[in-house]
Amino acid sequence: MKNNLNFALKRLSQLNKKKGFTSTLREQYKSIFDDWLTKGYIEELPKECLQEREQWFLPHFPVIKDSGLGKKIRPVFDGRAIYNDQSLNTQILPGPNMLGDLGKIMMRHCLEAAVSFSFESCYIETMTYMTAAQNLYKKSGFQYLDGPLGDTGHFSCPVQMLKKL
Numbered sequence: 001m002k003n004n005l006n007f008a009l010k011r012l013s014q015l016n017k018k019k020g021f022t023s024t025l026r027e028q029y030k031s032i033f034d035d036w037l038t039k040g041y042i043e044e045l046p047k048e049c050l051q052e053r054e055q056w057f058l059p060h061f062p063v064i065k066d067s068g069l070g071k072k073i074r075p076v077f078d079g080r081a082i083y084n085d086q087s088l089n090t091q092i093l094p095g096p097n098m099l100g101d102l103g104k105i106m107m108r109h110c111l112e113a114a115v116s117f118s119f120e121s122c123y124i125e126t127m128t129y130m131t132a133a134q135n136l137y138k139k140s141g142f143q144y145l146d147g148p149l150g151d152t153g154h155f156s157c158p159v160q161m162l163k164k165l
């Protein structure tokens with residue numbers, strides 16, 4: 001992976017513009033890294049390493065939560081950060097998907113349960129903008145309807161679909 005030092009430094013400088021990132025929170029955030037440095041979890045690189053061609057710097061950002069007892073802060077490392085069409089996530093070899101497509105699995109389970117309960121069809125009402133859900137429904141055999149079936153009370157769902165079982 002190509003050296004992304006300038007990109008990482010730019011991301012770091014953007015923390016100064018982060019809303020709600022007060023001087024107190026900045027100091028807490030810095031103390032986390034100081035603690036990690038003391039414990040040996042991280043190390044400071046010699047300056048000559050900063051310009052090596054194949055050096056990748058992992059950007060990070062603070063996540064701030066109001067715990068009721070004050071604000072808590074923790075760093076999150078951004079493996080999705082893209083520089084020159086590369087990110088840490090794209091470089092890690094993905095393993096096999098052991099879960100499968102959870103949406104398809106759940107849909108299959110629900111439709112099998114409906115058949116076992118002697119349902120003759122399944123009716124779905126959804127929102128127009130939920131295109132990914134509609135694609136799943138279509139792949140599962142649902143057909144669009146011209147209007148609602150009965151009065152389900154979902155008057156704000158303009159898309160209706162039906163699957164014969």
